[in-house]
Amino acid sequence: MxxxxxxxxxxxxxxxxxxxxxxxxxxxxxxxxxxxxxxxARYRNATGDTWTGDGEMPQWLKQAISAGQRLDHFETASASPMPDAWQKTTDWRDDPFAGSPLARQHSD
Structure with missing residues (x-):
């Protein structure tokens, strides 16, 4: 600017x-x-919306879950058991599939 x-x-x-x-x-x-x-905040999405886990679940999280995303996908680093190295290299803001059924993780 x-x-x-x-x-x-x-x-x-x-x-x-x-x-x-x-x-x-x-x-x-x-x-x-x-x-x-x-x-x-315990949960955060790619655009920075957060939820502490207290009270009613926010609309953005309800929509993501109904689209097939898992709740643990949105856990913040302090609440997540993911390794530190993985957390530092992943930038969810650039994930074009965040919140969509394509973002679902499948364990085979």
Whole structure:
């Protein structure tokens, strides 16, 4: 993003924050809360949606499971028994089949 667009976006965001009475500290605490949820998330999809495993299962996970994906496919590294070397080399964001029946793992 070029500098002019960046400055324009910052001015727009400041205006909207002022319009709704949002203080920078409010924004900082909301971001910190989001990070806490991300850290304790037990399940995560390729686009970054998360679920802690508490409460009702989110729609994105229900849809993936109904499409044939297994729940353990979405377990985060802290909840997953996968070897560290495998976790570091796999980037699920680029998986074109994530959440589809083609992503099912079959044990023969």
């Amino acid at each position: 070029d500098e002019r667009k960046r400055d324009s976006m910052i001015a727009y965001l400041r205006h909207r924050m002022e319009e709704y009475g949002i203080e920078p500290d409010d924004l900082a605490s909301a971001i910190a809360g989001d990070q806490e949820i991300q850290e304790r």
